Amino acid sequence: MAHKPHQIALLAATGSLLLLSGAWFFQALGYAPCTMCIWQRYPHGIAIGIGLLVLVGLRYRAVYLLGAGAAAATAALGFYHTGVERDWWEGPTTCSGDAGDMANMTADQLLSTTEPLNMVLCDEVVWEFLTLSMASWNAILSLVITALWVAAIVAAGRSRTAV
Structure with a gap:
């Protein structure tokens, strides 16, 4: 049975909703997100919004393409974050390595109460399953x-050319 393009797109948007919900669940359990973890959430939010547009009837290939772009963006950010965690490349200096050159900070800067108390470094894995971090998953x-968004694009193309 062939699925309609909008059904595939809604499945993809639901996947983003589940991943974003999982991130919030882990945060509720006490796993504070780092800066790069937060970056990965934004494209999921966009994909969910696109899914809502599909749900209310905006069902065009261009809309599915935007959903694919959002999902691909968060995948790329996840792979980049994985590389930072595994020391394949440098991450942002604001959340990895020495976290902004803490060694050169003054005692007043280190003891400042205006800075976050629980800084989460982007290059440290705080949770993993089957040797893969949250960013990897x-x-x-x-x-x-x-791939689901792309399948929706393909299915939309087929349904327009079918007689």
Whole structure:
């Protein structure tokens, strides 16, 4: 049975909703997100919004393409974050390594109460499953979601050319 393009797109948007909900769940359990973790959430939010547009009837290939772009963006951010965690490349200096050159900070700066108390570094893995971090899982699952959006694009193309 062939699925309609909008059904595939809604499945993809639901995948983003589940991943974003999972991130919030882990945060509720006490796993504070780092800066790069937060970056990965925004494209999921966009994909969910696009899914809502599909739900209310905006069902065009261009809309599905935007959903695919959002999912691909969070997958790319997840892979970038994974590389930072595994020391394949440098991450942002504001949340990795020495976290903004803490070694050169004054005692007043280090003891400041205006700075966050629980700084979460982007290059430290705080949770993993099957040796993969949350960023890695986000990257992999977001690629699956991207494939769903692409399948919606393909299905929309077929339904327009079918007689």
